[in-house]
Amino acid sequence: MRSSIPKRMKKQVNKPEAQTADLFAITELAREFGISTRAIRFYESKGLIFPKRVGGTRVFRRRDRARLQLILRGKRLGFSLKDISEYLSLYEADNSQKAQTEMLLEKVNSRLDLLRSQKKDLETTIDELTEIKKLADEQLSQKSD
Amino acid sequence: MRSSIPKRMKKQVNKPEAQTADLFAITELAREFGISTRAIRFYESKGLIFPKRVGGTRVFRRRDRARLQLILRGKRLGFSLKDISEYLSLYEADNSQKAQTEMLLEKVNSRLDLLRSQKKDLETTIDELTEIKKLADEQLSQKSD
DNA sequence: CGGATGGTTGACGTTAACGTCAACCATGTT
């Protein structure tokens, strides 16, 4: 932190970030979401996201960023990238043809079934842990003060 | 299906299964839960279960079976075996000493936080899919009959 | 001009969670 040289007011010449707030670099997103750039590239290689390219460089728009968020949420829920890929496709469905819409509806329904049963599992797990917590709490308040 | 030979009433001589309904063989459990025996042995090798041994053969009691169920539920929720291992330890806690109970309580609480945030994620996912479903439903009922 | 910075594509390494043999043993049935 040398402060002898006359500072030209924070320098701030050409920071590549925060240009438009509509476009993002790969490292920006990586930092924002706490993942590696490698992971992001990997998701692209698996067809989960398709950012624009400027020259060779990836440029992420808001929708690319949004998809990335969906991916990470899916991961937190324990889904595989393959699962997540199918899940993402439900968001960009083609409603122009009846058959397509019916297909979509079926997929959405079966996915909802899965999620609801997962929710059941989650709730009973929470209940059980809450019970354990209760017992521990009692144990502490009862015996020694 | 040769039925010419006199059948001795279903044979039923010495089926090793369903002896006590309190003890189970590895293949029984594997079939019951739709997993492989290899998986079960793997869980044991990782210290998640410890069935008794009769000679070399594994014998599962009801509590071993119960633990196995907990493991599988954990897997459905997307947890790693390591996570599940820690989770299982919460069930067999030692409440004899205050310090131990306090430790347990902290672990239970942080685990509960995690589960609750996962539940949030799950609910918003369900909501979003429900919305998609609604749109698809409307699309179908509206246009073509 | 010479770094420093940030991006790129391979390509190989790694960890988790098993699958898949092979080789073996014990027991009951034919």
Added chain:
DNA sequence: AACATGGTTGACGTTAACGTCAACCATCCG
């Protein structure tokens, strides 16, 4: 006695989801 059945322990193979590293390119900056 011979075999079918069900169990055991290695040991190696496999897939997913990245980590890590090398070699390279473009740009900015003092």
